[in-house]
Amino acid sequence: xxxxxxxxxxxxxxxxxxxxxxxxxxxxxxxxxxxxxxxxxxxxxxxxxxxxxxxxxxxxxxxxxxxxxxxxxxxxxxxxxxxxxxxxxxxxxxxxxxxxxxxxxxxxxxxxxxxxxxxxxxxxxxxxxxxxxxxxxxxxxxxxxxxxxxxxxxxxxxxxxxxxxxxxxxxxxxxxxxxxxxxxxxxxxxxxxxxxxxxxxxxxxxxxxxxxxxxxxxxxxxxxxxxxxxxxxxxxxxxxxxxxxxxxxxxxxxxxxxxxxxxxxxxxxxxxxxxxxxxxxxxxxxxxxxxxxxxxxxxxxxxxxxxxxxxxxxxxxxxxxxxxxxxxxxxxxxxxxxxxxxxxxxxxxxxxxxxxx
DNA sequence: AATCCGGGGGT
DNA sequence: ACCCCAGGATT
Numbered sequence: 001x002x003x004x005x006x007x008x009x010x011x012x013x014x015x016x017x018x019x020x021x022x023x024x025x026x027x028x029x030x031x032x033x034x035x036x037x038x039x040x041x042x043x044x045x046x047x048x049x050x051x052x053x054x055x056x057x058x059x060x061x062x063x064x065x066x067x068x069x070x071x072x073x074x075x076x077x078x079x080x081x082x083x084x085x086x087x088x089x090x091x092x093x094x095x096x097x098x099x100x101x102x103x104x105x106x107x108x109x110x111x112x113x114x115x116x117x118x119x120x121x122x123x124x125x126x127x128x129x130x131x132x133x134x135x136x137x138x139x140x141x142x143x144x145x146x147x148x149x150x151x152x153x154x155x156x157x158x159x160x161x162x163x164x165x166x167x168x169x170x171x172x173x174x175x176x177x178x179x180x181x182x183x184x185x186x187x188x189x190x191x192x193x194x195x196x197x198x199x200x201x202x203x204x205x206x207x208x209x210x211x212x213x214x215x216x217x218x219x220x221x222x223x224x225x226x227x228x229x230x231x232x233x234x235x236x237x238x239x240x241x242x243x244x245x246x247x248x249x250x251x252x253x254x255x256x257x258x259x260x261x262x263x264x265x266x267x268x269x270x271x272x273x274x275x276x277x278x279x280x281x282x283x284x285x286x287x288x289x290x291x292x293x294x295x296x297x298x299x300x301x302x303x304x305x306x307x308x309x310x311x312x313x314x315x316x317x318x319x320x321x322x323x324x325x326x327x328x329x330x331x332x333x334x335x336x337x338x339x340x341x342x343x344x345x346x347x348x349x350x351x352x353x354x355x356x357x
Numbered sequence: 358a359a360t361c362c363g364g365g366g367g368t
Numbered sequence: 369a370c371c372c373c374a375g376g377a378t379t
Contacts, residue, residue, distance in 0.1 A: 044364095047374080084364085120375060140374050255362070255363075256363085300362075301361095
């Protein structure tokens with residue numbers, strides 16, 4: 001009876017999912033806190049990359065109360081290496097809000113969930129369905145790909161109208177009987193079966209898939225090309241004195257906001273960096289060049305960096321630049337740092353010994 | 358509507 | 369080299 005009302009698309013996906021679902025930790029719970037944590041971690045992040053962070057974070061903060069009470073420095077250190085660090089800030093902000101304003105109880109509907117910092121249309125739909133059984137369709141990269149191919153939709157998935165169109169379609173397809181299972185199934189299907197380079201030969205939907213029938217698998221989904229990456233050059237000065245290192249926390253609306261780093265000048269040359277920061281000039285007598293790091297690639301920037309180690313005698317006196325501070329190397333280890341700096345430290349024994357004892 | 362925000366893995 | 373990843377916030 002009710003099966004006849006389901007679109008065969010949903011029926012096939014759910015059947016496929018019964019045979020192919022991976023055993024993932026966030027699928028073993030209905031706790032909205034744990035599900036929320038997993039969804040924030042997995043935003044634009046592969047499962048294999050996010051999994052260790054999910055274990056670390058849920059162990060460090062078993063409940064929303066633990067997270068709300070946490071020191072943000074600790075959270076950033078745990079988030080180190082995962083990228084998109086505003087997620088960590090919004091995670092903390094939301095935890096405090098849920099504890100302080102909602103008595104520790106998560107909102108239980110899409111409409112309320114999407115009001116939380118760091119929770120957008122995808123994440124709100126995911127939590128609402130997985131934790132509360134609401135029939136809100138998730139629309140992530142997998143869903144765009146599957147629907148575009150299966151129904152032959154040529155809308156540019158980066159166009160602002162795309163989300164509305166694909167969400168409306170997914171809303172028609174999602175069964176009211178077990179919406180959470182459908183959401184899990186469609187994403188798993190996109191990840192394992194209808195991947196960017198799919199195996200159509202084994203696909204249970206191939207006979208009714210427009211893209212397969214018309215041989216347009218490689219043309220769908222339509223996605224406009226992104227701009228070329230911006231190229232930047234950072235000159236790092238690791239200034240050490242009396243067992244302490246000069247550091248600062250990045251604050252500007254720029255990459256790595258909230259992370260810590262050594263004295264940094266954005267400049268195409270060492271000479272220009274020194275000229276623009278005259279206090280450096282007398283310090284350079286003590287400078288030793290460190291191994292030139294490879295180009296650090298972000299999704300939208302390429303960063304070329306160079307670094308100098310400046311170990312200053314105890315009696316050497318100079319005025320430290322604004323917003324910088326001295327920190328013991330043992331404390332520096334406890335701060336969140338960009339992967340570029342982690343690589344720099346790893347690649348230079350001298351630096352490693354200073355910072356790690 | 359455009360742009361920005363990381364890092365890593367697959368092809 | 370290019371693409372994509374359980375996207376969201378800001379301008």
